Amino acid sequence: MEHVLAILVGLFVALGIYLLLSRSVIRMLLGMVVLGNGVNLLIFTAGRLTREIAPIVPDGLSVPAGPIANPLPQALILTAIVIGFAMFSFLLVLAYRAYQTLDADNTDTMRLAEPDNAPNPPLSY
Amino acid sequence: MAGDLTQTLDPLLILVALAPFIAALFTPLLQRLIGSYAGWVLALVPAGIFAYLSSYLHPIATGTLVQGAIDWVPVYNLRLSFYLDGLSLTFALTIAGIGALVVLYAASYLKGHPHQGRFLAFLMAFMGAMLGLVLADNMLALFMFWELTSVTSFLLIGFDHSRQAARRGAIQALVVTNIGGMGLLAGVLLLQMIAGTWEMSAIGGVVRDSGLYGIVLACILLAAFTKSAQFPFHFWLPNAMEAPTPVSAFLHSATMVQAGVYLLARTTPFLGGTEIWTTLLVGFGGVTLIWGALGAMRQSDLKQMLAQTTIASLGLLVLLIGLGTETAILAMVAYFVAHALYKAAMFMIVGAVDHGTGTREITALGGLANVMPLTFFAAVLAGLAMVGLPPTIGFFAKEEMYLALANTEWQGILTLLVLVAGNALLGGVALLVVIKPFLGAMTETPRHAHEAPPAMLAGPILLAIAGVIGSIFIIGLADYILSPAASSIRGDYVESHLGWAIDLTSPVIWLSVATWILSGAVYYWAGAIRSGLRRASSALGWTADTVFDAVMFGLIRFAGAVTRWLHHGRLELYLVLVFVTLALALFVPLLGMGGLERLLPTAELGNWSAVLAWPDLRPYEWGVIALAVIGLGAVLMAPSRLVAILSLGVQGAAVALIFLLFGAPDLAFTQFMVEILSVVILTLVMTKLKLDERDPRHLEDLLRDGTLAVVCGAGVSLLLMVVLAGPLDTRLSDFFTATSVPIAHGANIVNVILVDYRGFDTLGEISVVMAAGIAIMALLRSRKKPAAPPKPRTRKAKGATA
Amino acid sequence: MNTLIFRTLAPVIVGIMLVFSVYVCLRGHNEPGGGFIGGLIAASAIAVYAMAVGVPAVREALRFEPTAFAGFGVFIAAGSGLLSLGTGSPFLTSIWLYLNLGDTVVPLSTPMIFDIGVYFVVFGTISAVALALQGDEGEEP
Structure with missing residues (x-):
């Protein structure tokens, strides 16, 4: 069953990259979210899958009775989700501001930092 | 007398090289306190050094060798070692003696100049570098002081930096002498390799017999010839005359240009x-x-x-x-x-x-x-x-x-x-x-x-x-x-x-x-010779000087062209480069280093049946995976932005369900909340923008991007399969599982990892979250047009609140 | 969104969500939950409330700037780690205190304070963003 998940991760990554390569800023944003989900699933699957048994020690025991899901990738992904969301919000607001200021949602027309006809460096001492 | 050199230790020798630097630090202050009399006080430093070194005239003439050293990098057996023999003493006395007179002269020459203090500080620092150079025994110290003389002379030549000629002279001197500096560094490292010591006084006759002698000689000569303005590197010296006259008197008579001569003299015993x-x-x-x-x-x-x-x-x-x-x-x-x-x-x-x-x-x-x-x-x-x-x-x-x-x-x-x-x-x-x-x-x-x-x-x-x-x-x-x-x-x-x-x-x-x-x-016949020479040189048409200019400007043009070529300003091409690199990073180990072989059938034929068998997923699990695929497809195909956003929610929810099905309820809840909030704030923003609905890509771009995306996706899938085929190192997970309740008193192992075992990590992460929040606030509150008059921040004034 | 039913029900829903978020946060050490999830639920509650009654009313109800909550969260999370320095242990070593209240034992600990800090950071940051975006009118030409 892990191989099915592996292929699903590949689909997430492929779509994420495809959207990121778009020139439309909002599509790039969607791409970031999809790619982030793909990477989270990648870590999750790489830590092996276990059905339905959450990594929680039952009451009264000091160690879990049987095999449980791997807790380490879960801890990593939990913070990754929240940080990913914070970054997504930041990028969204950045795109929003850029749209308002530059009146553009297309990276081809956002050339403030690297203008089309950059001047030559001065030839003097 | 020769051969029976007596050696004495004198730690004060280090101070001789460092005193001018220390004086340089206090020069601006001194200048501010006592004005142009600072020169008289400062001249005492080289005068003192001169007097101190003079006391060694007799011992050295009778065959004594004075040494002084402190540990520099003891791990590498590197010592900041100095020594004084007849050659060092001659040069050091010249530097200190002329230095004292030049400082005095400069104080009067630049009287009333607004940056006189700075000038004297540069001059003192240069003097220190020069004394260190001629006293150094350690070759790395020699190189360091050599470069310091280049840097300080750059500052001195370009002192009058408002004139272009001075700037040009300074840059020229720096470039030419630094080319030599690189040569010196290479030569010094080779010498250390051959002789096995950093101290010049300990290098014996082994260098001349070494196979590397030619290269060492070329490096050292390059250094000496650039510093001492030998043909064809002579052109920087006349241009360095843009410096104030005291600098010319000091640097270009007794000191900096003589550093190359000193180097040749110093290396004569083992290179000459x-x-x-x-x-x-x-x-x-x-x-x-x-x-x-x-x-x-x-x-x-x-x-x-x-x-x-x-x-x-x-x-x-x-x-x-x-x-x-x-x-x-x-x-x-x-x-x-x-x-x-x-x-x-x-x-x-x-x-x-x-x-x-x-x-x-x-x-x-x-x-x-x-x-x-x-x-x-x-x-x-x-x-x-x-x-x-x-x-x-x-x-x-x-x-x-x-x-x-x-x-x-x-x-x-x-x-x-x-x-x-x-x-x-x-x-x-x-x-x-x-x-x-x-x-x-x-x-x-x-x-x-x-x-x-x-x-x-x-x-x-x-x-x-x-x-x-x-x-x-x-x-x-x-x-x-x-x-x-x-x-x-x-x-x-x-x-x-x-x-x-x-x-x-x-x-x-x-x-x-x-x-x-x-x-x-x-x-x-001076007049006749002069006009004859001038005619000859104008007939030649170019000088080493014009060649230097052509090289420098060529370098600048080349750098500009390279920058424009690399920084073309097209974001999608930058990203293409990033993902091509990712694809290479994925596939080179997979194909080249035998990663894929783990997936191929082995002799026992057990592998294929495992790989080809219908995956043992339950029907509802297939349903969730199908939901994820549908969500992804919908994001790609969505006819409008709003549909795309909703589809994004669908795939996110599917991911959350996968987490839930495979034993990660915490992740599932968090993912659900995040997806809901994402959709909400995306909708909030989208409804305010009039965006172009179409994907602005041409067909060939679509093909390129699609191919790249599929290749990267396939690479990640294959990589994951290879990882899954290998063993899993569960030491950390086992530790957390075994100790969560007994040590950390928590039953939810994921939460215990987050707030206890890896608490420092989480602290960093929440700081990042807060920083992102602050950045978002800053972005939202910055006004669209700074020049516009501030609008009242009330609810009635539409479009004013941030 | 501004239907009468929604406006009437919203405070009740929001109240329940906020209480639930605190519950989820506090039980997180032994059951599914924790500061991250709790903070997200509370932030959603704030977003819902803002839809119902408007951003200024929510800001007034919160009393403090939302980012201040986030700062407070980082502050107490770091502070909980500093407590262990008093016992000579490294930064962020957990300290447990069991309070006997009659029949029940209430465990208090520095990881709990830390988790509450996480809760505040997530809650403060995300509600700040949500409120700011809801309040921003778009400045369209």
Whole structure:
């Protein structure tokens, strides 16, 4: 069953990259979210899958009775989700501001930092 | 006496090199407190060093070697070691002695300049670097001080940085000398490799027999020739004359340009003496001598004339080191001392003339002897030394160098002719500099001519007189300075035979006489020689200087072109590059390093059945995966932005369900909340923008991006499958599982990891979340157009609240 | 969104969500939950409330700037770690205190304070963003 998940991760990554390569800023944003989900699933699957048994020690025991899901990738992904969301919000607001200021949602027309006809460096001492 | 050197330790030697740096730190403060008197106080530092080092004259002349060292990087057995022998002492005394006079002179020359404190600080730092250079025993320390002299001289030459010529001169000096610096570094590292020691005093004769000798020699010569302005690297020196005159007097007579000469002298014991050494040094030195002397005749600016003669004198010194015989080395040391004294004096005299009259143009000056008698007096004495007339050290230096070449074969006679011609030209320049501005009819000058202030006269007069006194007591000078220095260079004891007994039957004295007569002739026909040389150089059309400019500008153009090529400003191409790299990083290990083989069937044939078997997923799990795929497809195909956002929510929810199905309820809840909030805020933003609905990509771009995306996706899938085929290291997870309740008192292992085991990590992460929040606030509150008048922040004014 | 039913029900829903978020946060050490999830639920509650009654009313109800909550969260999370320095242990070593209240034992600990800090950071940051975006009118031409 892990191989099915592996292929699903590949689909997430492929779509994420495809959207990121778009020139439309909002599509790039969607791409970031999809790619982030793909990477989270990648870590999750790489830590092996276990059905339905959450990594929680039952009451009264000091160690879990049987095999449980791997807790380490879960801890990593939990913070990754929240940080990913914070970054997504930041990028969204950045795109929003850029749209308002530059009146553009297309990276081809956002050339403030690297203008089309950059001047030559001065030839003097 | 040779061979039985006694060694003494003196930790104060380190302080000698560091004291000027310390003084430099306090110079601006001192300048602020006591104004232009700072120069008098600062001059005490080099004067003190001079006095201190003088106390070593006798021990060193009797065969003592003084050492001082502190640990630098003990791990690498690196010590900041200094030592003092005859050669170091000669150079150090010259630097400290002339340095004291120059500091005094500079304080008066730049009186009232707004950045005088800065200037004096640079000057002191340079002096420290130079003292460190000539005292260093450790080769890395030598390199460090070498580069420090380059940097501080850059600051000094470019001191008047509002003029482009000064900036150009400074950059040129820095670039040329730093090319040599790189050579020195390479040479030093190779020497360490060959000899196995960082201390120059410990390098034996192994270098000459090494197979790397040629490369080492090339590196060291590159360093010495660039620093000492040997042809064809000579062009930076005249341009460095853009510096204020005290700098020229200091850097370009006794110190920085002599660093290359010092390096050659210092490395003679383990590099010198070979045929190639002699050939290269004599060849380059001779060409430089003639080139510089002719260059001097071409000029009419006093300072430029002196600059060109300095090039010639440096060539002469290199030539003498190349000859390497006892007499030649003795002549080289004598000439070094004589040159340092008269050239520093000459530069100061020219500075005084410039200061007093407002011009340095030789054709515009005349008859100054009456108004500047003391300057004239110094000029006459310095001029005598430069022409090589008695009673000056210059006379003995010239005698000695002719003696070195007497009775030799045709190469020697050719060299002798070069020497005579060079000396004659230099003598002619000296006559021009001394006679033209001071004698003859008085001319009109931009400023009303007046005598220089005492602080500016002290230097040239003292130095010129020192040259005379040195010659009167030539036997003492030879015993205490010339002979010990020559002995250090030669590596064994050199007996001096200098004295006042002049043998009129020797051809040497008649060569001197011939030189004087030729000097007179050069002086007489100076005008004709000058115009002839100018015609010749304009016929040539280009100089090393123009080549330098072409190279520098070519470099700038090349850098600009490369930058434009790499920074084309098209974001999607940058990203394509990133993902192509990702694809390579995924597939190279998979294909090239045998990663994929883990997935291939093995001999037991067990593998294929496992891989090909229908995955044992339950129906609802297939449902969730199908939901994820549908969500992804919908994001891709969505006809409008709103549908795309909702589809994004669908795929996110599917991910959350996967987490839930495979034992991660915490992740599932978090993912659900995040997806809901994402959709909400995306919708909030989207409804405010009028966005273009279409994907603006052309078909070929779509194909390129699609291919790249599929390749990367396939790479990640394959990588994950390979990882899954391998073993899982569960040590960490097992530890957390086993200790969560007993040690950390928490049953939810994921939460325990987050807030306890990896709490520091989580603390960093929540800080990042908060920082992102603050950044978002800052973005939202920054106004769209800063120039617009601020609108009232009330709810009624639409579009005002942020 | 501004239907009467929604406006009437919203405070009740929001109240329940906020209480639930605190519950989820506090039980997180032994059951599914924790500061991250709790903070997200509370932030959603704030977003819902803002839809119902408007951003200024929510800001007034919160009393403090939302980012201040986030700062407070980082502050107490770091502070809980500093407590362990008093016992000579490394930064962020947990300290447990069991309070006996009659029949029940209430465990208090520095990881709990830390988790509450996480809760505040997530809650403060995300509600700040949500409120700011809801309040921003778009400045369209």
